[in-house]
Amino acid sequence: xTTQTVEIGYGGSExxxxxxxxxxxxxHGVFRAVLTxxxxxxVAVDAVIGYLHRCHEKLGETLTYVQYPSxxxxxxxVAAMTSELAYVAAxxxxxxxxxxxxxxxxxxxxxxxQRIASHCLWLGTWCMDMGGALGGGAxxxxxxxxxxxxxxxxxxxxTGARLLYGFHQVGGTxxxxxxxxxxxxxxxxxxxxxxxxxYEAMLEGNAFFLARARGVGVISRALAQEVGVxxxxxxxxxxxxxxRRAEPYSSYPDFDFRVxxxxxxxxxxxxxxxxxxxxxxxxxxxxxxxxxPEGPISSRPGVKSxxxxxxxxxxxYARIEGARGEVGCYLVSDGGPKPYRMKWRGASFSNLxxxxxxxxxxxVADVVAIMGSVDPVFGEVDR
Amino acid sequence: xTLPPLAWHALMAFIVLNAILGLVAYVTLLERKFAARxxxxxxxxxxxxPHGWLQPIADALKxxxxxxxxxxxxxxxxxxxxxxxxxxxxxxxxxxIPFAPELGVADLNIGVLFFLAVSSLEIVGLFMGGWGSxxxxxxxSAMRAVxxxxxxxxxxxFAALVPVLLAxxxxxxxxxxxxxxxxxxxxxxxxxLAFVAFVVATLAAENRVPFDILEAESELxxxxxxxxxxxxxxxxxxxxxxxMLGTSFLGAxxxxxxxxxxxxxxxxxxxxxxxxxxxxxxxxxxRWSFVRIRVDQILAISWKLLVPASILLLLAxxxxxxxxxxxxx
Numbered sequence: 001x002t003t004q005t006v007e008i009g010y011g012g013s014e015x016x017x018x019x020x021x022x023x024x025x026x027x028h029g030v031f032r033a034v035l036t037x038x039x040x041x042x043v044a045v046d047a048v049i050g051y052l053h054r055c056h057e058k059l060g061e062t063l064t065y066v067q068y069p070s071x072x073x074x075x076x077x078v079a080a081m082t083s084e085l086a087y088v089a090a091x092x093x094x095x096x097x098x099x100x101x102x103x104x105x106x107x108x109x110x111x112x113x114q115r116i117a118s119h120c121l122w123l124g125t126w127c128m129d130m131g132g133a134l135g136g137g138a139x140x141x142x143x144x145x146x147x148x149x150x151x152x153x154x155x156x157x158x159t160g161a162r163l164l165y166g167f168h169q170v171g172g173t174x175x176x177x178x179x180x181x182x183x184x185x186x187x188x189x190x191x192x193x194x195x196x197x198x199y200e201a202m203l204e205g206n207a208f209f210l211a212r213a214r215g216v217g218v219i220s221r222a223l224a225q226e227v228g229v230x231x232x233x234x235x236x237x238x239x240x241x242x243x244r245r246a247e248p249y250s251s252y253p254d255f256d257f258r259v260x261x262x263x264x265x266x267x268x269x270x271x272x273x274x275x276x277x278x279x280x281x282x283x284x285x286x287x288x289x290x291x292x293p294e295g296p297i298s299s300r301p302g303v304k305s306x307x308x309x310x311x312x313x314x315x316x317y318a319r320i321e322g323a324r325g326e327v328g329c330y331l332v333s334d335g336g337p338k339p340y341r342m343k344w345r346g347a348s349f350s351n352l353x354x355x356x357x358x359x360x361x362x363x364v365a366d367v368v369a370i371m372g373s374v375d376p377v378f379g380e381v382d383r
Numbered sequence: 384x385t386l387p388p389l390a391w392h393a394l395m396a397f398i399v400l401n402a403i404l405g406l407v408a409y410v411t412l413l414e415r416k417f418a419a420r421x422x423x424x425x426x427x428x429x430x431x432x433p434h435g436w437l438q439p440i441a442d443a444l445k446x447x448x449x450x451x452x453x454x455x456x457x458x459x460x461x462x463x464x465x466x467x468x469x470x471x472x473x474x475x476x477x478x479x480i481p482f483a484p485e486l487g488v489a490d491l492n493i494g495v496l497f498f499l500a501v502s503s504l505e506i507v508g509l510f511m512g513g514w515g516s517x518x519x520x521x522x523x524s525a526m527r528a529v530x531x532x533x534x535x536x537x538x539x540x541f542a543a544l545v546p547v548l549l550a551x552x553x554x555x556x557x558x559x560x561x562x563x564x565x566x567x568x569x570x571x572x573x574x575x576l577a578f579v580a581f582v583v584a585t586l587a588a589e590n591r592v593p594f595d596i597l598e599a600e601s602e603l604x605x606x607x608x609x610x611x612x613x614x615x616x617x618x619x620x621x622x623x624x625x626x627m628l629g630t631s632f633l634g635a636x637x638x639x640x641x642x643x644x645x646x647x648x649x650x651x652x653x654x655x656x657x658x659x660x661x662x663x664x665x666x667x668x669x670r671w672s673f674v675r676i677r678v679d680q681i682l683a684i685s686w687k688l689l690v691p692a693s694i695l696l697l698l699a700x701x702x703x704x705x706x707x708x709x710x711x712x
Contacts, residue, residue, distance in 0.1 A: 018519045026601040040523070040678055129601045131674030136593070137601070139671050142422040208593045208676045364523065365677045368601050 015043070018364075022051045026129045026368040029378030033355070035367065042367060045359045047352065049381050056383040060342035065091050065309040068342075070166035072329075075344060076380035077163060078121055081114035082322035083344075083380070084168040089249060089318035090329040091170045095311030102295040103172035104251040109288040110158075110167055111250070111320070112281040113151050113185070116192060118323035119274050119281075120148040123199065126271075126372035130212050130365075140199065147195055150188045157181055170309050172298025182289045189282045196278050203271075213268040217358050217370035220265055227354045231325025231347055232277065233374065236270035238263035243321040250320075255287045267373040310337055324348050324375055346380035395488045396478070403477055407624045408439035410663060417664060418671045446617035454517060454610050461515030466611065466618035469508025472501045473622035476629040481556050483642050483651040494555040495547055498633055499540050502588070505626060506532045509597070512619070513607035524606030527678055528597045531587060534685035535594070539584035541693035545577035546637040548700045559641035566640040573700045578638045580693050585634065586666060587681070589627045593673040594681055601675075631662040 021032035030051035036044035056075055060068050072087040073080030085107055092099060099107075124144030131137020152162045159165040159175050167173055203209045219229065224237040234241050242259040244252045260276030262269035300309070313335045319328035325347030332341040351374050359367055386394065412427065412435065419426030431437025453462065478501075479494035481487030491497055506528060513525020547553055549570060550561035567574040587594040598606040608619050635641060635658035642651030676684075 016519060016523075018523075025604060037523075040527075127674060131593075131601075136671055136673040137675070139418075139422050142424065146423060202672075206673065209674050211676055211680055212674055363677050363679060365596070365602050365675070 014038075020367065022048075026371065028125065028371065028376055029381075031352075031371070031376065031378060031381075033359075033367065033371075035364070037364065040363045040365075042359055042362055042364060045356045045367075047355055049349075049352070049378075052378045052382040054383065057342050057344060060087075061339055064306045064337045065170055065311065065339070066306050066337075069168055069170070070164070073164040073166065074379060075346065075383050076322065076324070076327065076348070076377050078377045078379075079114050079118040079323040080164050081110045081167060082320060082327050084165065085111060085250070086318055086320050086322075086327045086329040088168045088170050089320060090316050090331045091309070091311060093318050094314055094316040094331055094333055095170070095309070097171050097311075098299045099172055099250070100296045100299055101251065101293045103297045103299075105254075105288050105292050106173045106177070106297060107168065107250045108252065108255070109185075109285060109292075110155075110165075110173075112284045112288070113154065115281045115323045116189070116278060116285075117148045117151040117155075119278055120144040120151075120192075122274065122323075122372075122375045123271075124148075126369075126375070127203070127209075129368040129372035130209070140202070143195070143199065147192050150191065154181070154185055154188055157184070169298065169300075171300035172296070174298075176297045177292075182292070185285065186289060189285050193279065193282050196275065200275060210268070212365075212369055213271055213373075214264075214266060216267045216362065216366050217373060218265045219354055219358055223354065223357055224265070227350070227357065229325065229351045229354050231322065231351065232270050232273040233325065233351050233354065235260060236262045236273045237265040243319055243326055247319065249318070254291070255284050257284050267369055270373045306337070308337075310335065319345070322347050324377065324380070325351055327380075344380075344383050346383060348374075348376040348378070348380040349383075352376050352381055392489055395486075399477055399482075399488055400474065403474065403625060403628070404621070407621060407628055408443065410628050410660075411442070411624055412436070412439050413660070413664075414667050417667055421668075421671045443617065446620075447614055449613040449616075451613040451615065452610075456517045457610065458515040458517060461511050462610075463515075463615070465508050465512035465515055466615045466622070467508070468511055469505055470618045470622040470625070472504035472508070473626040473629065475501050476626070477632075479555060480629070480632050480636065481559075481641075482655055483648075484556060486652065487555075490554060490556050493553045495543060495553045495558070495633075495637075498629075499536075499543060502626065502629070503532065503536050505622065508622070509607055512611065516607070516610035518610050520603040520605075520609050521607045524597045524603045524609075528590075528607065530678065531590070531594065531596065531681060534682055535584050535587035535689075538580055538685065538689040538693040539588050541690075541697045542577045542580035542584055543633070543637060544697055545573055545700050548697070548704050549573065551704070555636055555641075559636060559643060562640040562643060566638065566643070568638040573696065573703065574638065576696050577693075577700075578634075580689060580696065581634055581638065582662075582665060582669075583689065584693075585630050586669060587685070589630060589666070590623070591627070591666060591670045593669070593676050595670075595675055596678050596681060627666070628659065628663060631659040631666070634662040635659040 016037045018035045018037055020035055022030040032048040034046040035042050059071060063071060069084045069087055072083045075083045124141035127140035128137040155165060156162050157178055159167045167175060219233060219237045221238045224234045224239060238261060240259055240261045245259055257280045260273050262272050311333045313333055315332040317328060317330045319326050326345065327347050328345030330343040331339045334340040359370055416426045427435030427438035429435065430441045476498050478488045479491050479497045481490045509528045510525045513521040546558055546567045549567055550558040552558060568578045590597050608616060611619060635655060639658040642655040644650065644654035
C-alpha cells in the first residue's frame with residue numbers, strides 16, 4: 001500500500017510529530033498512525049500497517065480446501081463466520097458445488113448473528129474511544145460486551161467454539177442446529193432488540209456524544225466511491241450498496257430486509273447505519289428461524305481426508321457482505337486439492353485507506369473517534 | 384487543659400491529614416463499587432471479603448512495591464518534584480475546611496478564598512509532570528491542562544462566590560451558619576443555578592469525564608502521568624482523589640449546609656461527610672455516563688456559556704443581596 005499523505009497548510013506554528021500506535025489504547029489492534037500536529041490539530045497522517053501480517057494468502061496455498069476454512073476465520077476474528085463463508089463460497093463457485101437450502105439458511109443465520117455480535121463490539125469500542133476506559137464509554141462497552149456474550153453462547157452451543165468457529169465447509173455447513181436452539185436464539189434477539197433501544201436512548205439523548213459524532217470525519221460520496229470503502233461506511237455516505245442486494249448469495253432474496261442508508265457521511269451517519277443494521281439483522285434472523293427448511297446440511301459427505309475436495313482448473317471470486325463491508329476471496333485452481341493462488345479482499349483494509357483523506361484538519365481527539373467509526377479489525381487488514 | 388493555639392493547629396492538622404488519606408483510599412473503593420454497579424459488574428470483591436474492603440490497601444502496597452522507572456531523557460529534577468508539587472495543594476485545601484463548629488485545622492476568615500487559590504495551584508505540579516516527562520503525550524496533556532484550568536477556574540470561583548454573597552462572609556463556618564434556615568442549594572433560583580454551575584465546573588476542575596481531556600487515555604494514553612510509575616504515580620493519584628474529595632467537601636459546605644442536620648450536635652461531622660460523599664457520587668455518576676468532549680468544545684462551553692452565565696448570576700445575586708441585605712437567606 002502506498003501511503004498517501006494529505007497536508008493542509010496552517011502556516012506559522014511549530015509542528016510536532018506524534019506516533020499513535022502500534023501500541024496505543026485506541027489502536028484497535030496494531031495500527032500505527034504517525035500524526036503531524038500543529039497544536040491540537042492534525043495536519044498530516046501517515047498510516048502504517050502490517051504489524052499483524054501472518055502470510056494468510058501464502059498459507060491458503062499450502063492448505064487444502066477442507067483445511068483452510070477454519071483458518072479463514074482468523075483473518076477477521078471479530079466476525080469469523082463471514083470470512084469462512086467467503087472462502088467456501090469461492091470454492092463452491094469454482095467447483096460449481098450445490099449448497100442445500102437448509103445449509104444456505106443456516107449460513108444466513110450465522111452471518112446475521114455474527115453481524116449483531118460484531119456491531120456490539122464496534123459500538124462498545126467506539127464509545128470507549130470517545131469516552132475513555134474510565135468514563136461513560138466503558139459503561140457502554142461493558143453493556144455491549146454483555147449482549148455480545150449471549151450471541152457467543154449461542155455460537156458455542158452450535159459449534160463448540162466462541163470466537164473462531166469452523167462452521168462452514170465446502171458444500172454446506174459442518175454442524176446442524178441442536179435441539180431447542182432456535183427458541184434460545186429467538187429469546188436472545190428479543191433481548192438484544194430491547195437493549196439496542198436503551199443504547200440509542202443513552203447515546204442520542206446525550207449532547208456530548210452528538211457533539212463528538214456529528215460532522216466529524218465526513219466521507220463524501222465521491223471520496224467513498226473513489227477509495228472503494230464498503231459496508232456501513234459507503235452506506236453512511238449515501239450510496240445504497242449492499243452485496244446482499246447487489247449480488248445475492250445464500251438465499252438472501254428469500255428474506256425481507258431494508259438496506260439502511262444515511263447521507264451525511266460523518267461518524268454519526270455511520271453510527272445510524274449500524275444501529276439500523278442491528279434491527280435488520282434481527283429481522284432476518286427471525287425470518288430464517290421461521291422458514292428453516294428440512295433437509296441435509298451439506299451436499300458433500302462428511303470430511304474423511306483432507307484432500308477430499310478437488311475443484312476443476314479455473315478461477316473464481318466470491319464476495320459477501322460482512323459486518324465491515326465487502327469480504328472477497330479470489331481463488332485460482334490448478335485442479336489439485338489446494339488452490340494455486342488465493343487472495344483476500346479485506347473490508348477493513350479498503351475502509352482504512354480512507355483515513356488519510358479525512359483525518360487532516362481534525363483534532364487529536366477526533367482521530368480516535370474517526371478510527372473507531374471505521375471499525376477496522378487488524379487481522380483482516382494485515383492478514 | 385487547653386493547648387496553645389499552635390499546638391492545637393498542629394494536632395488538628397495531623398489528625399485531618401491522616402483521616403483524609405484514609406478517607407481518600409476508601410473513596411476510591413466507593414467509586415469503583417459505584418461504577419461497577421452502573422456497569423452491571425461486581426467490582427473489587429476478592430481482596431478482603433466481603434466486597435473487597437482491603438482493595439485500597441492492596442493497591443497502595445502494590446504501588447509502593449513497584450519499580451520506579453525514570454525515563455532516561457526526562458528532566459529529572461522537574462520530573463521527580465512534580466508529584467509532590469501536585470500533591471501538596473491538593474492536601475492543603477483541607478486546611479480551611481471546618482468539619483464541625485470549632486473542629487478544623489484553621490477556620491480562616493478568608494477560608495473560601497484560600498481554598499480556591501490553593502486548589503488552582505495543582506496545575507503547577509501537573510504542568511511540571513507533563514513537561515519533565517519529556518513525552519509528547521504528556522506534553523500535549525500539560526498544554527491541555529493549562530488551557531482547561533484557566534477556562535474553568537473562573538466559573539468555579541464565580542459559582543462558589545454566590546453562597547459567599549448570600550452569606551455575606553468568606554469564612555466557612557459563617558457560611559454554614561447562614562444556612563441554618565435554608566440550605567443554599569434550596570435558595571430560590573440563585574442557589575440552584577450556582578449549584579449546577581459549581582458541579583459542572585467541579586467536573587472540569589477535577590479533570591473528570593466528560594472533561595478529562597488531560598488524562599484522555601484513548602488519545603493521550605494517560606496524559607501527564609504516562610511516564611510515572613510506582614510511588615510517584617500513587618502520589619499523583621492520591622492528590623487527584625484528595626482534590627476531588629476536597630471539592631466535594633466544599634460543595635457540601637457551600638450548598639448543602641455543611642454539618643447541619645437532624646440529631647445531636649456530635650452527629651455534625653457525620654452529616655458533613657455524608658453530604659460530601661453525595662456530591663462525590665453525583666460527580667461520579669456523571670463521570671461514568673458521559674463520553675469525553677473535545678478540547679475546543681470544552682473551551683467553547685466555558686467561554687461562551689459558563690463564564691458569561693456565572694458572571695451574570697454573580698451580578699444578579701449581588702444586586703439581590705444589596706437590596707435585601709446580606710445573610711437574608
